[in-house]
Amino acid sequence: MSAAAALTPERILEATEEVLRRYGPTKATVVDVARALGVSHGSVYRHFPSKAALREAVTDRWLGRTVGVLERITAEPGRPAAEKLAAWLAALFEAKRHKAGDDPELFATYTVLLAENSRVVDAHLSELVAQLARIVAEGADAGEFSVPDVPAAARAVFDATGRFHDPQYAPEWSRPEIAAAFEAVSALVIRGLRA
Amino acid sequence: MSAAAALTPERILEATEEVLRRYGPTKATVVDVARALGVSHGSVYRHFPSKAALREAVTDRWLGRTVGVLERITAEPGRPAAEKLAAWLAALFEAKRHKAGDDPELFATYTVLLAENSRVVDAHLSELVAQLARIVAEGADAGEFSVPDVPAAARAVFDATGRFHDPQYAPEWSRPEIAAAFEAVSALVIRGLRA
DNA sequence: CGGATGACAGATTTCAATATTTGTCATTCG
DNA sequence: CGAATGACAAATATTGAAATCTGTCATCCG
Structure with missing residues (x-):
């Protein structure tokens, strides 16, 4: 197991909420969510099929x-x-x-x-x-x-x-x-x- | 009196409705209204202070x-x-x-x-x-x-x-x-x- | 081997140059 | 003389080229 917690749908949702709060609905991107989690945006697509x-x-x-x-x-x-x-x-x-x-x-x-x-x-x-x-x-x-x-x-x-x-x-x-x-x-x- | 009916607020409103019907709310311009009436757009502004x-x-x-x-x-x-x-x-x-x-x-x-x-x-x-x-x-x-x-x-x-x-x-x-x-x-x- | 990566193509958004529109007013016309 | 005009400045909208984003997937890493 790596130092960071495992990437779960739950954690992704949390990060998405945070990104939406910060950037608003038009500016929030999947890349932003990935960055907030310290992963690549491809990893987000492993847990959710689309933005x-x-x-x-x-x-x-x-x-x-x-x-x-x-x-x-x-x-x-x-x-x-x-x-x-x-x-x-x-x-x-x-x-x-x-x-x-x-x-x-x-x-x-x-x-x-x-x-x-x-x-x-x-x-x-x-x-x-x-x-x-x-x-x-x-x-x-x-x-x-x-x-x-x-x-x-x-x-x-x-x-x-x-x-x-x-x-x-x-x-x-x-x-x-x-x-x-x-x-x-x-x-x-x-x-x-x-x- | 000229051949065309006098330019009245009533006639301008009628023409405006027609222009709105034809072009929709974003494309309808004061120039369009004036054109529909056969006058210059300056004349429209004599009867209505603004668009x-x-x-x-x-x-x-x-x-x-x-x-x-x-x-x-x-x-x-x-x-x-x-x-x-x-x-x-x-x-x-x-x-x-x-x-x-x-x-x-x-x-x-x-x-x-x-x-x-x-x-x-x-x-x-x-x-x-x-x-x-x-x-x-x-x-x-x-x-x-x-x-x-x-x-x-x-x-x-x-x-x-x-x-x-x-x-x-x-x-x-x-x-x-x-x-x-x-x-x-x-x-x-x-x-x-x-x- | 299972999960993560990032290069990539196509779709979407941004931004700055360009064009159009609004509203004014000095001038013209009847 | 009073109503209409159209040239004009400022505000707003359109456009298209450049930048960014989405979603995929061959490859990599532990």
Whole structure:
């Protein structure tokens, strides 16, 4: 075994994130990633078939990080569905708003990656809608919500709150009125589900 | 008076629309507009202070055309507010979907103009939200809706249905599932207003 | 022998020279 | 005299030649 750690997909992804953070989505090259790892760019191609695949994997990782917090809220037992739904929507908005506000450049970088990788994004969105469906189904079982078609309702909730999680609206999230606008939509949608 | 009709802002706007349709937003120049009118480009600048102002005026005109249909629905007397609101939202979606579907290139051209002219767009959106507020207020007065803050509720309805009128989502509007998704959000939102 | 290398061809991006466009205004025209 | 013109400077866009990057693969190294 050599002095440096073995070259793994994991290490390559880490380095790619760093390079993207430093150079942005247009300037970051595979050669940069290889240089950051102290290997030739040919070695990177041993673990990822293309630059596109590498960027896709990084995008997937980034999206995955948000899902954990939401999953915890979804799985929380013994809490009214309406409250849980409100908490879930607020957590999603909060997470996005922080990512966008803390480091706008990095957020812009990932917004570009998101646009490039619609397959990964679609899978991520499906996962989020599936979590919503679990909460909505819980509410329906408890008689809290009156919902004929749970998946459709979950999708509708997600669509209706798009302004507060779709990155295209990120510039609006730093405006002061945004909190009130979010509360209004969140409340409207939850009322719409009620029995 | 010369043989040709007098040069008016109206005629210039017409010619500008035609040039934008033909050449698209990046290639359309003030010289092209002047050529279409058979005058020198200096004459165009007698009626509009800049190319930006000209494009802004064209954008305003284009947005104005949709408002008429919606205003007629808003003003219709003796109709339940819930029904009116459903019709209004459906009409807005229908209008956008047709504009986008009938001539995608022209729609793309105007999408670029919209992005350039956020002042005009904001004014247009305010007008739409004001119409929504009238319908919501009617419903509240009739005891059909239970709404503590009418302007906020109107804004929330508009925000929640963004996926079906914001041009950024236009590519989704040709998908077959879109009608069901629209119905689901529309119904959810209207239920959320109900007393 | 399995993993890493770097030379290479084709694709893509950059950059600077060149051309076009915007906006002004002194002059012309009816 | 008021509206229209077109020459012009500054700003912007286009182009194509040079540089860089992606992806492959014959070769090397431990």
